[in-house]
Amino acid sequence: MPAEGQAMVEIRQLWSVFQTPERRFVVHQDLNLTVRRGEILSIVGGSGSGKTVLLRQILGLETPARGEIRVLGQPVEQIGRHGASSRIGMLFQHGALFSAFTVLENIAFPLRELKTLPSSLVREAAMVKLQMVGLKPEDAYKMPADLSGGMIKRAALARALIMDPPLLLLDEPTAGLDPDSSDGFVALLRSLHRDMELTVVMVSHDLDTLFEVSTRIAVLADKRVIIAASPKDVIAFQHPFIHDFFLGERGQRAMELLREYPFAV
Numbered sequence: 001m002p003a004e005g006q007a008m009v010e011i012r013q014l015w016s017v018f019q020t021p022e023r024r025f026v027v028h029q030d031l032n033l034t035v036r037r038g039e040i041l042s043i044v045g046g047s048g049s050g051k052t053v054l055l056r057q058i059l060g061l062e063t064p065a066r067g068e069i070r071v072l073g074q075p076v077e078q079i080g081r082h083g084a085s086s087r088i089g090m091l092f093q094h095g096a097l098f099s100a101f102t103v104l105e106n107i108a109f110p111l112r113e114l115k116t117l118p119s120s121l122v123r124e125a126a127m128v129k130l131q132m133v134g135l136k137p138e139d140a141y142k143m144p145a146d147l148s149g150g151m152i153k154r155a156a157l158a159r160a161l162i163m164d165p166p167l168l169l170l171d172e173p174t175a176g177l178d179p180d181s182s183d184g185f186v187a188l189l190r191s192l193h194r195d196m197e198l199t200v201v202m203v204s205h206d207l208d209t210l211f212e213v214s215t216r217i218a219v220l221a222d223k224r225v226i227i228a229a230s231p232k233d234v235i236a237f238q239h240p241f242i243h244d245f246f247l248g249e250r251g252q253r254a255m256e257l258l259r260e261y262p263f264a265v
């Protein structure tokens with residue numbers, strides 16, 4: 001495990017290129033980014049700027065056209081599927097639970113798949129994670145269709161954390177949640193970050209979520225990371241995307257949030 005402040009994710013000179021029958025297009029061009037241990041780094045960028053593709057590449061689900069990604073000091077292509085599942089937890093944007101499984105079966109799934117522990121221990125571990133994300137023991141036997149949006153996110157988070165990964169990737173974790181559920185999820189994230197010593201990389205459009213949890217914000221524009229810095233320094237950076245995203249109609253709110261969360265300054 002890298003020591004405090006050391007790189008958990010290093011992305012160097014990354015190029016991502018997609019080819020369709022009609023055209024070939026470059027999504028990332030010479031993109032560099034380092035995520036250090038203990039950070040909650042949020043990635044913002046326009047629609048189609050390649051935020052989700054970047055998370056999938058960190059997870060090893062997609063291979064970039066060029067460049068290098070190292071996760072916990074190791075090239076991502078050497079980590080393999082089982083290695084990745086114990087080191088990286090991922091909450092997908094539309095990461096629905098398996099509808100035919102109970103909540104507990106969903107949470108236990110990655111651990112059960114490994115086939116290394118007896119089922120009683122797998123259940124116990126899943127029960128611990130279920131309670132850690134604020135669900136009640138009786139929720140364990142519910143089916144996903146009987147859960148609220150906030151509960152689904154919590155169950156999916158418990159599943160992402162079942163192997164105690166040091167690194168957690170979140171794609172739009174509060175999208176689609178009502179304000180109370182969103183606040184609850186953000187509070188949960190902060191306490192898990194503290195208690196589990198997690199490093200978090202999160203994609204989000206939601207200003208409240210961004211300001212409340214991010215230790216740094218990385219801005220994806222012009223096919224690369226144009227700045228990765230504290231929210232205050234990001235807002236002060238001159239770029240049309242940053243102006244539109246933080247200082248357009250939402251600027252007032254961004255300024256209020258900077259006052260509300262002075263740690264972000």
Ligand SMILES: Nc1ncnc2c1ncn2[C@@H]1O[C@H](COP(=O)(O)OP(=O)(O)OP(=O)(O)O)[C@@H](O)[C@H]1O
Nearest residue numbers: 018019020027045046047048049050051052053054
């Ligand atoms: N497998 C693929 N084949 C072809 N194009 C792809 C593939 N995966 C992603 N893309 C394209 O790459 C671009 C970046 O996609 P990505 O989903 O990462 O964007 P995003 O920044 O997460 O956007 P949004 O905020 O809208 O979710 C998009 O134009 C998308 O259509």
